[in-house]
Amino acid sequence: GAGVSQTPSNKVTEKGKYVELRCDPISGHTALYWYRQSLGQGPEFLIYFQGTGAADDSGLPNDRFFAVRPEGSVSTLKIQRTERGDSAVYLCASSLGTGGFGGYTFGSGTRLTVV
Amino acid sequence: ILNVEQSPQSLHVQEGDSTNFTCSFPSSNFYALHWYRWETAKSPEALFVMTLNGDEKKKGRISATLNTKEGYSYLYIKGSQPEDSATYLCASLWDMGRRALTFGSGTRLQVQP
Numbered sequence: 001g002a003g004v005s006q007t008p009s010n011k012v013t014e015k016g017k018y019v020e021l022r023c024d025p026i027s028g029h030t031a032l033y034w035y036r037q038s039l040g041q042g043p044e045f046l047i048y049f050q051g052t053g054a055a056d057d058s059g060l061p062n063d064r065f066f067a068v069r070p071e072g073s074v075s076t077l078k079i080q081r082t083e084r085g086d087s088a089v090y091l092c093a094s095s096l097g098t099g100g101f102g103g104y105t106f107g108s109g110t111r112l113t114v115v
Numbered sequence: 116i117l118n119v120e121q122s123p124q125s126l127h128v129q130e131g132d133s134t135n136f137t138c139s140f141p142s143s144n145f146y147a148l149h150w151y152r153w154e155t156a157k158s159p160e161a162l163f164v165m166t167l168n169g170d171e172k173k174k175g176r177i178s179a180t181l182n183t184k185e186g187y188s189y190l191y192i193k194g195s196q197p198e199d200s201a202t203y204l205c206a207s208l209w210d211m212g213r214r215a216l217t218f219g220s221g222t223r224l225q226v227q228p
Contacts, residue, residue: 003158004158033215035218040220042119042204042218042219042220043159043204043206043218045213045215045216045218048214048215056213056214058213091158093159101147101164101166102161103161104149104151104159104216105158106158106159108157109158
């Protein structure tokens with residue numbers, strides 16, 4: 001597509017529920033990144049994919065968080081047993097290669113609210 | 116843990132003022148430094164990507180410099196306009212460990228007409 005698309009744009013869920021956030025990157029971008037931004041903070045790294053594989057998942061806060069990118073394009077971030085502290089804007093970005101010399105292209109984010 | 120620090124946290128200026136922000140980062144194994152502009156309700160937009168010590172980049176009224184030896188970058192806005200109001204994020208990439216950008220907390224700029 002023309003840009004990075006994230007769905008849904010907003011998600012309100014109850015504590016303890018399971019959620020999936022979707023990212024559709026720019027066609028041909030091999031690198032895909034998930035970040036989380038809490039109020040007053042900069043984007044916090046979660047995970048990055050090079051192709052289909054998770055090249056670095058060191059930012060995932062705990063085992064309730066998981067992400068996949070089975071065909072090397074669309075990625076899904078999955079959060080189990082959501083907690084109020086998971087409320088944040090989840091940003092997805094893609095780039096040509098991991099050097100990011102052209103910069104990352106970000107989606108508009110998914111605002112997750114856990115009540 | 117490699118951290119990126121930005122200052123000030125927020126800034127209020129009058130239309131027409133020139134302003135600058137600072138980004139500092141560990142200089143060891145430096146690979147690249149990015150600046151992004153993030154307007155409310157929009158996606159962060161890449162402004163500059165810099166890799167070489169002494170790099171200077173310019174886009175319209177906005178410019179940036181890079182000092183990799185001492186680990187800092189400055190972003191300058193000349194003659195601020197209300198449409199420049201946004202959060203300005205810097206992020207660094209190092210040639211070791213994680214190959215994804217580490218972001219600072221941003222500088223929130225508000226330009227009063």
